[in-house]
Amino acid sequence: MSAEWTTRALAVRDTPIPGLRVVDLPVHADGRGWFKENWQREKMVAVGLPDFGPVQHNISYNATRGTTRGVHAEPWDKYVSVASGRIFGAWVDLREGPAFGTAFTVELDPGTAVFVPRGVGNAFQTLEDDTAYVYLVNAHWSAEAQGDYTFLNLADEATGIAWPIPLAQSERSERDLTHPRLADVTPMRPRRTLVLGADGKLGRALRATLPEADFAGRSRIDLSDAASLDAVRWSDYDTVVNAAAYTAVDAAETPEGRAACWAVNVTGLARLVHLAAMHRLTLVHVSSDYVFDGMQHEPYRETDPVAPLGVYGQTKAAGEALVALLPDHYVVRTSWVVGDGDNFVRTMASLAACGVDPSVVDDQVGRLTFATDLAAAIRHLLVTRPDAGTYHVTGGGPAGSWADVARNVFRMLGHDPNRVTRVSTEYYFGGRQAAPRPRNSLLALDRITATGYAPRDVADALAAYLEADRSVAVAPEQEG
Structure with missing residues (x-):
């Protein structure tokens, strides 16, 4: 257990991607383990997160180190964090506008979360075995909504993402391998x-x-x-x-x-x-x-x-x-x-x-x-x-x-x-x-x-x- 992430105070940090925000989460630990308020509406809105109204809570369990997923831009906002293990998170702005193609990376442990606005591509790579990646979204998933996704290839050179584990050594889905490079991505239009x-x-x-x-x-x-x-x-x-x-x-x-x-x-x-x-x-x-x-x-x-x-x-x-x-x-x-x-x-x-x-x-x-x-x-x-x-x-x-x-x-x-x-x-x-x-x-x-x-x-x-x-x-x- 990291001593660093058990002493953080609740705080929100801006990033180069408009609306993408990093959240430092207080984690309370003792000999039995730890506890955190992963999403607490009143406190988090007070420090600057939007009151985005989550309606669905998802968990992605990743058995082995090096599992890599993304880059997926979805037609809703999401709030991502880690329940166990660590990830290297990467985000790319795939929205129509001047910030299109802007990338940001940060490592997430249980003491860190990220608010991801609609249209910002989300990806992660696990840095430990048995990593549980959790996220809240403010719209229900549906097969119809998949048609509104925007994707970017994990290996895109233009974003300059430095994956800790080389992608050739990582576990990726066949579908993620086929996503387009940035030059071929159709930006997600704003609402x-x-x-x-x-x-x-x-x-x-x-x-x-x-x-x-x-x-x-x-x-x-x-x-x-x-x-x-x-x-x-x-x-x-x-x-x-x-x-x-x-x-x-x-x-x-x-x-x-x-x-x-x-x-x-x-x-x-x-x-x-x-x-x-x-x-x-x-x-x-x-x-x-x-x-x-x-x-x-x-x-x-x-x-x-x-x-x-x-x-x-x-x-x-x-x-x-x-x-x-x-x-x-x-x-x-x-x-x-x-x-x-x-x-x-x-x-x-x-x-x-x-x-x-x-x-x-x-x-x-x-x-x-x-x-x-x-x-x-x-x-x-x-x-x-x-x-x-x-x-x-x-x-x-x-x-x-x-x-x-x-x-x-x-x-x-x-x-x-x-x-x-x-x-x-x-x-x-x-x-x-x-x-x-x-x-x-x-x-x-x-x-x-x-x-x-x-x-x-x-x-x-x-x-x-x-x-x-x-x-x-x-x-x-x-x-x-």
């Missing part, structure tokens, strides 16, 4: 981001902002259809952006609409949250100012209690509570979204051009959010990875009413803003079924700006949108 609701305003904006993502419209993945969610190969992804929702706020107040709204925004989302938890995904979920009743006079902060007025707001508030159960999540609350397709700004521009003088609500206050800016904020969260939780994202600058927005559209397009008549919500919706709207939709932006994101001033964003969109006219339809 991708999946965007749901790809055909909506935000989904279309995200196509330009997250060009490497996979985009799914309702015809492929429908939150109200559990089978379409279960059919997704979730192991291909590490992040999901949920831009899908039932957003017909007035129709949600009808019996049919209420059922459909809950089916998508709550029941379907609950299934998505379950899958995200099972596959350890980061979930970005887009929510709404409608979770608030709009009764307070100051801007709403992320920590203010929700109090939705209508069915749509109730489903969005329930959805937020579901998403908050995930350790890796971002709830992005927004308001008054303007994007590609029919929207309030286009409607006002069309009315101005057609000579129509509209009546517009003046007692609902907030800020516009352009879909391109909302998409940029989501990308910012995914790149910078601040603390999980809820973030408000809207345009910046002073608040205004819908009537103020309409008048600004008229003015910026060279029309008389006084053609817009200010009216109350009750007057505008008089005689029509309509969902209750929050009168104050103003969201505080302090938390998102503290992460380094700078919201674009609403007036500047509106001017730029109109300049780019002058030729578009839509049928008059006001969004409240």
Whole structure:
């Protein structure tokens, strides 16, 4: 028994391979033998290992010194260590990216472990007889998963691995002998981001902002259809952006609409949250100012209690509570979204051009959010990875009413803003079924700006949108 590895303190060391980390393990020994905590989630996460969620524990017994296995890059993370004996461990980064081909070696005894990220090739050579090599993985092995492995030949010259026992004298499998050299290895692609609701305003904006993502419209993945969610190969992804929702706020107040709204925004989302938890995904979920009743006079902060007025707001508030159960999540609350397709700004521009003088609500206050800016904020969260939780994202600058927005559209397009008549919500919706709207939709932006994101001033964003969109006219339809 080595005196050196029975006196180690728990510590984590970085290596030249990104994410590959060496762990020094305390081993407690006496005359009877020794004991160690091989994986202890709370302690090891505290010193810097990822909370990788192991689901399978494997043991490889090796009878003779010189047994050599690898180099295998698997589509999951693994945590390797030794229960008895010693090994020479070798790892090669086989992931797509600048570190491809980087190698690292270290000797492992019972007092040492290594965390191996997905896509990093793993190999070892036993240095003693009767060596037990143990490893935890965070996905269940399956025959189907074997098709996602990447392999490298143990004898590859480019990596410069100096095997203690010459490979010609080692015990290797026939299959390991046939693996390709580094120059012929197809790198393992990183997991991708999946965007749901790809055909909506935000989904279309995200196509330009997250060009490497996979985009799914309702015809492929429908939150109200559990089978379409279960059919997704979730192991291909590490992040999901949920831009899908039932957003017909007035129709949600009808019996049919209420059922459909809950089916998508709550029941379907609950299934998505379950899958995200099972596959350890980061979930970005887009929510709404409608979770608030709009009764307070100051801007709403992320920590203010929700109090939705209508069915749509109730489903969005329930959805937020579901998403908050995930350790890796971002709830992005927004308001008054303007994007590609029919929207309030286009409607006002069309009315101005057609000579129509509209009546517009003046007692609902907030800020516009352009879909391109909302998409940029989501990308910012995914790149910078601040603390999980809820973030408000809207345009910046002073608040205004819908009537103020309409008048600004008229003015910026060279029309008389006084053609817009200010009216109350009750007057505008008089005689029509309509969902209750929050009168104050103003969201505080302090938390998102503290992460380094700078919201674009609403007036500047509106001017730029109109300049780019002058030729578009839509049928008059006001969004409240």
